[in-house]
Amino acid sequence: AQKVTQAQTEISVVEKEDVTLDCVYETRDTTYYLFWYKQPPSGELVFLIRRNSFDEQNEISGRYSWNFQKSTSSFNFTITASQVVDSAVYFCALSEARIRDDKIIFGKGTRLHILP
């Protein structure tokens, strides 16, 4: 069965600090996809990144970077030089490659507070 664990329930950092959100996943499939979504206080789910299981290259997008390590089943997310607008709940998610749907399973989320 697939499972996503975000051990950090809540993190607070001061603005401009770097912060890493941890994500550990479980799946029996060899082909799968990992995601990060952001949920700001307004409540919508904002897609940040999708990574397939065959691509272990780290990715950087502005202040955001992702570290995918298959050996430890982890897909961690780092925000560099955090800003108050980064305050949100961040969800890591997993999708097993299926023909008939794109069901994704979310972790419980990490609530990130960026303090001014």
Next chain:
Amino acid sequence: EPEVTQTPSHQVTQMGQEVILRCVPISNHLYFYWYRQILGQKVEFLVSFYNNEISEKSEIFDDQFSVERPDGSNFTLKIRSTKLEDSAMYFCASSVASGGTGELFFGEGSRLTVL
């Protein structure tokens, strides 16, 4: 930019009443989903829908729930007789492809409050 739209944004209902939540997926998408998020908790999969039938449903999606695509644009979630524990944010999502290759686009959610 195309988006998934949901109505209503907030609905308050009495326990035992029927509720229909509506979603308009992105027009060229073929796969549709409903997710639920109880306040402060994680986003939970309810059901996926493809080719006018349910592809998969979770344990949460019991006989009180149903989904329908009544026309070419709407995708609805019906809760037949609401319970207090149905209070949650309900997210509709759609994707153009399956197998994890299609990005899920989420709507802004419909908040349901059952009194």
